[in-house]
Amino acid sequence: MQLKKYTDYGLRILMYLGSVQNSELPDKRATIKEICETFKLSANHVNKVVHHLGRLKLIETRRGKHGGFLLAKAPDEIRLDYVIRELEGDEAWIDCHNPYCVALPACELNSIVGRGKELFYEHLSRYTLKDLLKNSAQLQQIFLTAGQSPALNRSA
Amino acid sequence: MQLKKYTDYGLRILMYLGSVQNSELPDKRATIKEICETFKLSANHVNKVVHHLGRLKLIETRRGKHGGFLLAKAPDEIRLDYVIRELEGDEAWIDCHNPYCVALPACELNSIVGRGKELFYEHLSRYTLKDLLKNSAQLQQIFLTAGQSPALNRSA
DNA sequence: TCAAAAGATACATCAATAATGCACTTTATA
DNA sequence: TATAAAGTGCATTATTGATGTATCTTTTGA
Ligand code: SF4
Ligand code: SF4
Numbered sequence: 224m225q226l227k228k229y230t231d232y233g234l235r236i237l238m239y240l241g242s243v244q245n246s247e248l249p250d251k252r253a254t255i256k257e258i259c260e261t262f263k264l265s266a267n268h269v270n271k272v273v274h275h276l277g278r279l280k281l282i283e284t285r286r287g288k289h290g291g292f293l294l295a296k297a298p299d300e301i302r303l304d305y306v307i308r309e310l311e312g313d314e315a316w317i318d319c320h321n322p323y324c325v326a327l328p329a330c331e332l333n334s335i336v337g338r339g340k341e342l343f344y345e346h347l348s349r350y351t352l353k354d355l356l357k358n359s360a361q362l363q364q365i366f367l368t369a370g371q372s373p374a375l376n377r378s379a
Numbered sequence: 380m381q382l383k384k385y386t387d388y389g390l391r392i393l394m395y396l397g398s399v400q401n402s403e404l405p406d407k408r409a410t411i412k413e414i415c416e417t418f419k420l421s422a423n424h425v426n427k428v429v430h431h432l433g434r435l436k437l438i439e440t441r442r443g444k445h446g447g448f449l450l451a452k453a454p455d456e457i458r459l460d461y462v463i464r465e466l467e468g469d470e471a472w473i474d475c476h477n478p479y480c481v482a483l484p485a486c487e488l489n490s491i492v493g494r495g496k497e498l499f500y501e502h503l504s505r506y507t508l509k510d511l512l513k514n515s516a517q518l519q520q521i522f523l524t525a526g527q528s529p530a531l532n533r534s535a
Numbered sequence: 536t537c538a539a540a541a542g543a544t545a546c547a548t549c550a551a552t553a554a555t556g557c558a559c560t561t562t563a564t565a
Numbered sequence: 566t567a568t569a570a571a572g573t574g575c576a577t578t579a580t581t582g583a584t585g586t587a588t589c590t591t592t593t594g595a
Contacts, residue, residue, distance in 0.1 A: 224382060224467050226492070227582065231473055234488055235480070254541070262481060265584055274543065287592025290541040303491065311380050317387055324391070325418060325525045329517035331510060332390055335459065336382070339502040346495040354487060361485035369481045383553065410570070421555055430572065443563025446570040 230310040232272045241298045242362040252291030261369045304347035386466040388428045397454045398518040408447030417525045460503035
């Protein structure tokens with residue numbers, strides 16, 4: 224019972240964009256390479272998440288030289304329930320088929336857990352990317368220094 | 380993002396006991412074999428869940444001939460949040476260490492998701508095994524007939 | 536016009552862990 | 566004392582998430 228790293232990576236990417244695309248640099252693009260260096264992640268995996276975020280129209284991707292991606296919406300328009308539902312995949316938390324469970328016709332459990340799941344998402348729906356950027360200054364600082372270190376290593 | 384089958388099996392076992400140990404047969408013991416035949420499950424896996432439920436003092440197990448197990452508490456004293464927390468394992472839904480995430484010092488996400496998780500369990504805490512036995516009569520019927528069929532197959 | 540830099544796409548492989556199986560032990564009781 | 570039950574530890578399999586490789590396409594600037 225844990226969110227996929229894939230989902231968390233998606234949120235990290237959005238946080239990164241939200242913190243780097245501040246009022247002074249509203250059109251700043253980030254690249255996959257940059258994200259990977261900051262968070263020490265696999266480029267391929269991040270690639271897939273970025274692509275997914277692009278399909279969801281949460282970010283705008285651009286290929287080619289000087290390409291990259293940036294937020295396609297204001298941070299307060301990006302709701303966490305939506306992001307997590309989409310990245311995580313919105314399956315039932317108990318699978319009563321595969322294989323079929325005999326109790327199903329009389330079972331109350333699946334609906335109780337299902338309602339609990341909805342409460343989880345309702346809670347998330349009260350937050351947006353903007354809430355994740357509360358400590359924006361500190362995040363900027365972190366991302367700045369985290370992005371620096373591999374540069375030092377490259378020359379070593 | 381799904382509960383483990385292990386957890387669901389535990390709840391099935393409790394439902395089975397609750398429905399079979401009715402007012403007429405309050406001391407009726409069930410066996411692992413019986414559960415497996417009813418739900419078509421692996422004896423070894425059920426074995427482990429039964430053992431776990433025994434350690435949690437939710438059921439009372441007895442070894443040896445004419446052994447088996449029965450509920451150790453009234454159904455309305457067995458809260459679903461407790462059962463699911465224990466069987467599922469109560470880990471954080473996002474792991475910010477392993478490997479360490481640079482954003483952690485400034486990140487709001489883990490606490491938002493953590494609160495959502497608690498809301499999920501708070502919801503479950505409003506239900507007990509008794510609620511799962513709402514359709515007790517139908518469950519009894521289901522378990523009775525489900526337990527019969529393999530008996531027919533054994534002689535075939 | 537071509538080379539380089541970026542994301543897009545498809546497929547392959549690895550790793551983690553849940554799920555299951557097997558063998559054997561211990562205990563109760565008829 | 567044989568048998569039927571749960572207890573225990575270890576091995577194996579299956580699932581799927583995580584990661585890697587290769588190649589393609591798009592964009593842009595020299
Ligand atoms: S016990 Fe209820 S929730 Fe669990 S698999 Fe069966 S029908 Fe679904
Ligand atoms: S982004 Fe936040 S929640 Fe996700 S791993 Fe990093 S610190 Fe934890």
